[in-house]
Amino acid sequence: MVPITTLHYLVVAAALFVLGVIGVLTRRNVVIVLMSIELILNAVNLNLVAFSRMWGNLHGQLFAIFIVVDAAAEAAVGLGILIAFFRNRETINVDEIDLLKW
Amino acid sequence: MFFLNHIWLIPLFPAFGAAMMFFFGRRLQKATVNAVCVGAVVFAFLFACFTVVEYTHFAHGTGHPFEKIVYTWLGSGDAHLSFLKKDGTTAQFNADAGFLLDPLSSIWLLFVTGVGMLIHIYSVGYMAHEGGYYRFFGYMNLFMFSMLTLILANNYMLLFVGWEGVGLCSYLLIGFYFHRKSASDAANKAFIVNRIGDAGFILGALTLSWYLGSFRFTDINTLARSGHFAIGDPVLTAAALLLFVGACGKSAQLPLYVWLPDAMEGPTPVSALIHAATMVTAGVYMVARSNAVFVLAPTAMKTVAIIGALTAVFAASIGLVQNDIKRVLAYSTVSQLGYMFLALGVGAFAAGVFHVFTHAFFKALLFLGSGSVIHAMSGEQDMRNMGNLRGRIPTTFKTMFIATLAIAGIPPLAGFFSKDEILWQAWRSADGGFPYLWLIGFGTALMTAFYMARLIFLTFYGQPRMSHEVEHHIHESPKSMTGPLVVLAICSVCAGWLGVPASLGGTNAFGKFLEPVFAREVAASVAPAEPQEPAGEEHRGLEWTLMLLSVGAAVVGGGWAYGHYANAGKDYPEPIAVKAPPLYTVLYNKWFVDEAYDYAFTGRRKIGKIRLGAMGAGEASSWFDAKIIDGAVNDVGWVTRAVATLSTWWDKWIIDGVGVNGPAILARMISYPARLFEWGLVQWYALVMVAGLLGFGVYYVWK
Numbered sequence: 107m108v109p110i111t112t113l114h115y116l117v118v119a120a121a122l123f124v125l126g127v128i129g130v131l132t133r134r135n136v137v138i139v140l141m142s143i144e145l146i147l148n149a150v151n152l153n154l155v156a157f158s159r160m161w162g163n164l165h166g167q168l169f170a171i172f173i174v175v176d177a178a179a180e181a182a183v184g185l186g187i188l189i190a191f192f193r194n195r196e197t198i199n200v201d202e203i204d205l206l207k208w
Numbered sequence: 209m210f211f212l213n214h215i216w217l218i219p220l221f222p223a224f225g226a227a228m229m230f231f232f233g234r235r236l237q238k239a240t241v242n243a244v245c246v247g248a249v250v251f252a253f254l255f256a257c258f259t260v261v262e263y264t265h266f267a268h269g270t271g272h273p274f275e276k277i278v279y280t281w282l283g284s285g286d287a288h289l290s291f292l293k294k295d296g297t298t299a300q301f302n303a304d305a306g307f308l309l310d311p312l313s314s315i316w317l318l319f320v321t322g323v324g325m326l327i328h329i330y331s332v333g334y335m336a337h338e339g340g341y342y343r344f345f346g347y348m349n350l351f352m353f354s355m356l357t358l359i360l361a362n363n364y365m366l367l368f369v370g371w372e373g374v375g376l377c378s379y380l381l382i383g384f385y386f387h388r389k390s391a392s393d394a395a396n397k398a399f400i401v402n403r404i405g406d407a408g409f410i411l412g413a414l415t416l417s418w419y420l421g422s423f424r425f426t427d428i429n430t431l432a433r434s435g436h437f438a439i440g441d442p443v444l445t446a447a448a449l450l451l452f453v454g455a456c457g458k459s460a461q462l463p464l465y466v467w468l469p470d471a472m473e474g475p476t477p478v479s480a481l482i483h484a485a486t487m488v489t490a491g492v493y494m495v496a497r498s499n500a501v502f503v504l505a506p507t508a509m510k511t512v513a514i515i516g517a518l519t520a521v522f523a524a525s526i527g528l529v530q531n532d533i534k535r536v537l538a539y540s541t542v543s544q545l546g547y548m549f550l551a552l553g554v555g556a557f558a559a560g561v562f563h564v565f566t567h568a569f570f571k572a573l574l575f576l577g578s579g580s581v582i583h584a585m586s587g588e589q590d591m592r593n594m595g596n597l598r599g600r601i602p603t604t605f606k607t608m609f610i611a612t613l614a615i616a617g618i619p620p621l622a623g624f625f626s627k628d629e630i631l632w633q634a635w636r637s638a639d640g641g642f643p644y645l646w647l648i649g650f651g652t653a654l655m656t657a658f659y660m661a662r663l664i665f666l667t668f669y670g671q672p673r674m675s676h677e678v679e680h681h682i683h684e685s686p687k688s689m690t691g692p693l694v695v696l697a698i699c700s701v702c703a704g705w706l707g708v709p710a711s712l713g714g715t716n717a718f719g720k721f722l723e724p725v726f727a728r729e730v731a732a733s734v735a736p737a738e739p740q741e742p743a744g745e746e747h748r749g750l751e752w753t754l755m756l757l758s759v760g761a762a763v764v765g766g767g768w769a770y771g772h773y774a775n776a777g778k779d780y781p782e783p784i785a786v787k788a789p790p791l792y793t794v795l796y797n798k799w800f801v802d803e804a805y806d807y808a809f810t811g812r813r814k815i816g817k818i819r820l821g822a823m824g825a826g827e828a829s830s831w832f833d834a835k836i837i838d839g840a841v842n843d844v845g846w847v848t849r850a851v852a853t854l855s856t857w858w859d860k861w862i863i864d865g866v867g868v869n870g871p872a873i874l875a876r877m878i879s880y881p882a883r884l885f886e887w888g889l890v891q892w893y894a895l896v897m898v899a900g901l902l903g904f905g906v907y908y909v910w911k
Contacts, residue, residue: 130891
């Protein structure tokens with residue numbers, strides 16, 4: 107049985123990250139884009155926890171908890187904006203959200 | 209000396225009455241109004257009588273004036289109010305509230321208060337059914353106050369106060385029926401025409417005071433008589449002429465007489481008091497008061513005499529054909545005032561004053577009598593609608609008949625003595641030209657007799673020409689009206705006896721009484737017009753001839769009127785209209801003077817397209833205002849607008865266009881490439897970010 111090293115964790119995290127980025131870049135639905143951002147954040151969390159384990163202290167885990175809280179807040183705010191936006195435009199397709207273009 | 213020292217109370221009695229009416233009149237009963245206003249004038253009359261009696265004791269026949277200065281009213285001993293006189297001395301600019309009583313003002317004082325009192329009593333009956341009762345009496349009392357101030361003033365400034373005051377009261381009383389347009393027009397006319405005279409008066413008084421250094425009559429007389437001033441002194445002549453302009457306005461002489469006939473719009477007692485007996489003689493009073501100055505100005509004297517004579521004949525000629533009973537009397541008044549000025553102008557001041565005195569009685573009587581007639585005729589004033597009233601209103605008829613005899617100059621009534629004195633003086637004071645003045649006066653006497661007899665015959669004789677219901681209402685006036693008529697009739701008979709001339713065995717007490725006022729400058733003057741010779745036998749014969757001639761004129765004039773009017777029925781013929789229709793038209797239309805004034809002075813009528821006079825000036829200045837002033841304003845406005853348009857364009861295209869929008873356009877053009885990166889799709893931005901990250905990653909890994 108191959109012992110699970112930090113490298114394994116990092117590979118999994120990198121895979122998660124790449125999946126998240128692909129989701130952000132390709133999906134038109136903003137809800138799914140937000141979910142993909144969650145994947146990216148959780149990839150980061152996995153990295154932090156892995157390095158915390160490697161160094162044998164809790165600094166990384168502490169950061170991970172911060173990011174979890176931050177992700178929850180970000181999801182709440184993002185969904186709130188989304189609902190308000192939907193009320194105005196009756197769409198949440200990201201390619202139709204281009205008002206800031208000049 | 210009590211009364212003399214309290215002489216200032218005389219004007220204050222009626223002033224009190226006027227003040228009472230002003231403040232409380234509306235709330236007072238008619239009886240109270242009568243008690244206050246008539247009472248005030250009665251008090252003034254009694255007080256005046258006692259004062260004059262005391263004065264005769266004071267003066268002992270010397271005619272020495274009594275002067276009472278109550279307080280200094282204008283000016284002071286202040287150095288900068290003094291001015292340098294011609295002789296190098298300085299004089300103070302002082303006008304006092306001072307009162308002067310001498311024979312001249314005594315006479316005016318007595319007849320003004322006396323006639324005023326009678327007319328106040330008459331008004332109680334005449335105005336009984338009129339609205340504004342207290343207002344009428346308030347104005348009348350105010351008039352008495354002003355007139356007494358005018359008479360008793362000891363200087364020109366205070367006299368001017370009274371002068372303006374009577375003018376104001378005249379205006380108020382002519383316009384008493386102010387709801388009637390004609391009355392308010394007449395009031396305006398009287399006031400405005402008087403204004404012209406007043407301007408002359410104040411200029412004359414100021415010129416005189418500036419030249420002689422005092423406003424006081426006593427100072428001015430003393431100086432004028434001192435011999436410092438040559439006869440014909442140009443400044444004194446100018447001052448005298450200016451004063452005479454004032455007299456022309458107030459005393460209705462040519463060319464300013466036009467207001468007096470229209471003044472008949474006022475209630476009849478007003479016509480009697482103000483426009484016959486008292487106020488219109490103020491001009492005569494003022495000229496007589498300034499006699500010392502006039503004597504030094506022969507040109508002015510000649511002007512006065514000529515204007516007086518012309519006015520006399522002119523007004524009398526109009527009076528010949530008028531149909532309104534009061535208008536006939538109004539023109540008669542103007543004519544008689546002309547006589548008075550004729551007397552003043554030929555240097556016979558005492559004769560002029562004597563005629564003022566007698567005229568006050570018989571003319572007031574005639575007006576009050578006409579008021580009684582109008583009262584009986586339910587307001588009808590047109591003599592064409594009267595006739596045969598002598599049995600219906602006998603007291604009015606008898607008293608008016610006496611007054612007519614008096615004014616026509618039938619001896620021994622009052623008018624005979626005063627008028628013949630004037631005619632005699634006009635003849636006698638001649639240096640060649642004056643017999644013409646006598647001739648004019650003689651012709652006037654003829655006309656006077658005619659129009660007065662015409663008035664009497666049309667009113668009281670002939671056939672009744674009034675409508676049926678008017679005839680039904682005819683009644684004699686109440687006692688308060690007939691009483692004054694009787695008293696005035698007695699005066700009209702007797703007043704002349706005060707001045708019976710020496711040639712008729714009299715003493716001319718009136719002239720003697722006045723002598724001190726006028727005599728001294730006759731001595732001082734070296735005018736050839738006043739020969740000092742005693743009235744010799746051949747003069748006496750001439751005087752009698754002239755008297756007989758004028759009595760003859762009166763009889764002929766009256767007889768002529770009798771022949772034409774004594775049996776006047778409906779549609780009676782006017783003899784002048786029958787014999788000389790154009791002349792009748794001219795006379796009936798008052799020589800078209802009002803029309804001429806409308807063309808020349810008021811501008812109510814146009815000559816072709818040109819309008820002259822006040823309205824012409826108004827139109828001209830309106831045109832000037834509209835075209836020149838407003839035109840300039842509009843031009844300035846146009847220039848402003850043009851400049852504004854230009855600067856709007858500048859602001860819009862240069863400031864905003866080039867200055868403000870220019871950089872903005874420039875920035876937009878420059879920024880165009882940068883904008884190309886902003887296409888607005890979030891995922892493209894994210895892709896660019898990822899690509900960048902990958903780029904950096906590859907770079908670091910493969911380096």
